[in-house]
Amino acid sequence: MELKDKILKNHDRQIKLSYTLAKVGYDTAIGKLLRLRAYYGDALIMLKAWKDFLYTRKENIGDKYFAVDHAIMHTSHTQVQELMQTEPQIRGNDLGIIRILAPSYLLNNPLSLGTNGNEHTGVRAIFSQVLPDPSAQIDILGRLVEQSLSKAANQGKLHIGEDLPSMMLDILHQLILQISLTEAEIKASRTYIQGLPLASIPNFISKYLLAFKTAPNIRHRQHLINKYKQSPQWAFILETGTKHGLNEHQIANSVFDMIHIAGTAGTSALLGSVIGVLCLDNTLKNHVLSEINTVWNSQETLNESAIEQSHLMNQVILETARLYPPVRFVSQLTTNSGEVEIGGTKCPFQKGTRLLGSIFTANRDANRYQNPDSFDVTRDFSDILSWNGYGHERACPGRNLSVGLIKVFCLYLFKNYKWQSFTEVKWDFAKVTAVTPNDLVLQGFAKQT
Numbered sequence: 001m002e003l004k005d006k007i008l009k010n011h012d013r014q015i016k017l018s019y020t021l022a023k024v025g026y027d028t029a030i031g032k033l034l035r036l037r038a039y040y041g042d043a044l045i046m047l048k049a050w051k052d053f054l055y056t057r058k059e060n061i062g063d064k065y066f067a068v069d070h071a072i073m074h075t076s077h078t079q080v081q082e083l084m085q086t087e088p089q090i091r092g093n094d095l096g097i098i099r100i101l102a103p104s105y106l107l108n109n110p111l112s113l114g115t116n117g118n119e120h121t122g123v124r125a126i127f128s129q130v131l132p133d134p135s136a137q138i139d140i141l142g143r144l145v146e147q148s149l150s151k152a153a154n155q156g157k158l159h160i161g162e163d164l165p166s167m168m169l170d171i172l173h174q175l176i177l178q179i180s181l182t183e184a185e186i187k188a189s190r191t192y193i194q195g196l197p198l199a200s201i202p203n204f205i206s207k208y209l210l211a212f213k214t215a216p217n218i219r220h221r222q223h224l225i226n227k228y229k230q231s232p233q234w235a236f237i238l239e240t241g242t243k244h245g246l247n248e249h250q251i252a253n254s255v256f257d258m259i260h261i262a263g264t265a266g267t268s269a270l271l272g273s274v275i276g277v278l279c280l281d282n283t284l285k286n287h288v289l290s291e292i293n294t295v296w297n298s299q300e301t302l303n304e305s306a307i308e309q310s311h312l313m314n315q316v317i318l319e320t321a322r323l324y325p326p327v328r329f330v331s332q333l334t335t336n337s338g339e340v341e342i343g344g345t346k347c348p349f350q351k352g353t354r355l356l357g358s359i360f361t362a363n364r365d366a367n368r369y370q371n372p373d374s375f376d377v378t379r380d381f382s383d384i385l386s387w388n389g390y391g392h393e394r395a396c397p398g399r400n401l402s403v404g405l406i407k408v409f410c411l412y413l414f415k416n417y418k419w420q421s422f423t424e425v426k427w428d429f430a431k432v433t434a435v436t437p438n439d440l441v442l443q444g445f446a447k448q449t
Ligand code: HEM
Pocket: 095, 096, 111, 112, 113, 114, 124, 127, 131, 258, 259, 262, 263, 264, 266, 267, 270, 321, 325, 326, 327, 329, 330, 331, 385, 386, 387, 388, 393, 394, 395, 396, 397, 398, 399, 401, 402
């Protein structure tokens, strides 16, 4: 069967499922089983053709359709923005479209995204305490970035998919917790992040049948959680968490996820895309370089004004985040049941149904952005959705840090380093890996003399 037919046929089943669930119940054993079947049915297609999946349904059904575990997918800018601003927002333990079905992979602690009410307020208080303002920590950030880049220069290359996540793990642990990870710990953390899809398999299979893969990752998580307790920051973090009724286990695990999943995976993907964009567009790269030369004389220590004055770089980062958003989906749960119109058919939906927002399609919505698929740094980014919007309880708490970190990284990279050539710059819109040019390598990577 052709891909398009498969995608649409699965959707016909989802429409029928809405009526079946109305009869058998959404959260009954049979309801759960039917939704799980739908989840894996769609997930198998999305794993290899996620962009085709989204657009085939959008073009043939409409801006709203069913997907994965009978969630209602929202794809336009207006719809996704509206979803993001819903307060209070009720969440399940989901990472975008990924349902965490094996809590053992996360040491039985929910993602902060999956918490609600006081628990969520507590973890957010910890995040805002530990995430530094990049302008206030500019000298430390510069030193950490320079250390990472000089290691890449020693190996003579900078590999986007391999090196950037390791660098982020190193930098974020030092910056946030003031602890250093060994090379072996960084490698194990990378394997942990790559293994996250293993958390989407039912617990018994993930924990026992796939133990040869999951057990070392889970052990590593436990090991780092213990190590976090040695951090000079730990007493403050613990104090804040305890004030909000969180225990040590919840606090340390939330910090682990913040650094590994949100911080490392998100920032290294966006940084990789920014480097890719600048490799591809020489004119833009030269303009960025000339801005760097104006805002920073590399003989002097980097100061916060260099960051504040990097206006073009700021626009490049935001436009890259629009076209290549590291986080593609946001997820929440309905608090009531009702009826939803999908492709002209009125379908029932039940309380607890997932509402998914597709950031990728929203960011390329022609009703919001002119020529949405072209790169344009002159756009108005005031309502950009890539960091989950602004000014509400679920917006990304790491936005300023990630943008500041990428700016500092680019300042050092383009001012202090050079490379002889680079390999093909390609974003994979088929396989459901990070949206970043993972295979890009800057070859002959060395320090400028
Ligand atoms: C230093 C880097 C970063 C850190 C420490 C960080 C941290 C976090 C944390 C802890 C959350 C969960 C908030 C909650 O539970 O309420 C979050 C959510 C989010 N972050 Fe970030 N983040 C970083 C970088 C990024 C980047 C580069 C992007 C994309 C451009 C991004 C996009 C998002 C989005 C879309 C969400 C909402 C996800 C959802 O609601 O399902 N983050 N971030």
